Amino acid sequence: xxxxxxxxxxxxxxxxxxxxxxxxxxxxxxxxxxxxxxxxxxxxxxxxxxxxxxxxxxxxxxxxxxxxxxxxxxxxxxxxxxxxxxxxxxxxxxxxxxxxxxxxxxxxxxxxxxxxxxxxxxxxxxxxxxxxxxxxxxxxxxxxxxxxxxxxxxxxxxxxxxxxxxxxxxxxxxxxxxxxxxxxxxxxxxxxxxxxxxxxxxxxxxxxxxxxxxxxxxxxxxxxxxxxxxxxxxxxxxxxxxxxxxxxxxxxxxxxxxxxxxxxxxxxxxxxxxxxxxxxxxxxxxxxxxxxxxxxxxxxxxxxxxxxxxxxxxxxxxx
Numbered sequence: 001x002x003x004x005x006x007x008x009x010x011x012x013x014x015x016x017x018x019x020x021x022x023x024x025x026x027x028x029x030x031x032x033x034x035x036x037x038x039x040x041x042x043x044x045x046x047x048x049x050x051x052x053x054x055x056x057x058x059x060x061x062x063x064x065x066x067x068x069x070x071x072x073x074x075x076x077x078x079x080x081x082x083x084x085x086x087x088x089x090x091x092x093x094x095x096x097x098x099x100x101x102x103x104x105x106x107x108x109x110x111x112x113x114x115x116x117x118x119x120x121x122x123x124x125x126x127x128x129x130x131x132x133x134x135x136x137x138x139x140x141x142x143x144x145x146x147x148x149x150x151x152x153x154x155x156x157x158x159x160x161x162x163x164x165x166x167x168x169x170x171x172x173x174x175x176x177x178x179x180x181x182x183x184x185x186x187x188x189x190x191x192x193x194x195x196x197x198x199x200x201x202x203x204x205x206x207x208x209x210x211x212x213x214x215x216x217x218x219x220x221x222x223x224x225x226x227x228x229x230x231x232x233x234x235x236x237x238x239x240x241x242x243x244x245x246x247x248x249x250x251x252x253x254x255x256x257x258x259x260x261x262x263x264x265x266x267x268x269x270x271x272x273x274x275x276x277x278x279x280x281x282x283x284x285x286x287x288x289x290x291x292x293x294x295x296x297x298x299x300x301x302x303x304x305x306x307x308x309x310x311x312x313x314x315x316x317x318x319x
Contacts, residue, residue, distance in 0.1 A: 014120070018103065018127055022096045022136060027089040029137070036088070036139040039077060042066065044086055046078025060237055065227055067234045071220060072180040073141040091139055098147040099136030103127055105150035112157050145185035148178035152188050153195075156209075160199055165208055172209040176216025189213060 042054040052066050052074055061068075077091055084090035103123050110119035126132055135143055152174035159167030175192060178185030196206045224231050 014123060014127070015100075018100065019096075022099065022133070023093065026092050026096070026137060030134060032088060033138075039073065039139045040081075040086065040088065040091060042074045043077030043081045043091070046074050047081040061234050062230050065230045065234075067224070067227075067231050069141055070180050070182055070185075072177060073139075073144055073182070076144060077139065092137055095136055095139060095143050098143050099132070101147045102143075102150055105147070105154050108154055109150065109157065112161070141182040142184060145178045145182035148174050148181060149185055149188035152178060152192070156192060156195060159205070160201060165205060168205045168208045169212045172212035173216050175209075176213045179213075179217055180220055 038054050038056050041056060042052060045051055045053045045055075051064055052071055053064055054066055057066065057068070076094065080091055080094050081087075103126060106126060107119045107123045110122040152171045155167045155171035155174060159165065159171065171192065175185070175189045178188050192209060195201075196209070
């Protein structure tokens with residue numbers, strides 16, 4: 001009883017801290033950037049006209065057809081605009097809620113796989129991540145993709161523990177929603193395939209999962225097939241804009257310093273990284289990042305220690 005009370009108090013404190021930190025000055029920080037404004041413009045078209053379109057691309061793409069991102073994020077934001085009006089605060093609040101869903105699903109997954117202490121450590125580790133904090137305060141499609149992916153994994157483990165076969169169907173459906181949010185959501189589909197093999201789940205259950213996954217993504221696949229020439233044309237334009245003759249890896253190396261470390265956008269190749277490092281040395285408060293690295297190291301070491309202790313205890317019980 002005492003353990004339950006302690007867990008409830010800890011959960012309440014974590015939830016209250018999360019809500020305060022993640023909603024404080026939500027509309028002002030970080031400042032709105034181009035992609036967010038484009039997503040809101042698209043959501044406005046979805047809410048008012050029922051079509052996926054963004055005015056910013058009228059000089060590039062054929063009007064009424066937009067394939068530069070997966071559609072589910074715009075549909076969710078369109079529903080938000082329909083209910084609350086065109087509000088950056090309301091839209092970002094939706095993503096804060098999705099971040100809370102991620103933390104809750106992570107807690108339940110860790111609780112099923114390890115114990116309550118490890119579950120709390122996992123939640124604190126993720127919630128204290130700078131990238132997680134910033135992304136959940138912005139309109140970024142990876143946030144709903146990750147939320148649906150974790151819900152899909154949770155439904156899988158629920159079904160494996162003896163739940164109804166319906167949970168396998170729910171797992172496939174949620175994996176489809178993750179994929180419709182962002183292409184990286186497809187990763188949970190691949191993870192599920194490994195889990196089905198690792199846990200030796202029946203072929204019938206896997207077919208249920210696959211059926212609902214493909215049912216979920218089939219409307220979008222059909223939409224792409226019916227508009228294949230425009231889809232290919234837009235993909236070519238997007239590829240040219242993103243890569244500008246550089247490799248994908250070099251663009252990743254360009255993007256990370258600019259977005260997460262606020263370096264100036266030196267978009268002319270790796271030769272300018274010397275200049276970037278010089279700027280970093282002059283402008284970065286190393287004490288802040290040293291404290292961040294130290295706190296992350298403490299959480300990581302705690303997590304691995306608890307995991308090792310849990311596995312060791314399980315092995316001793318078996319002996």
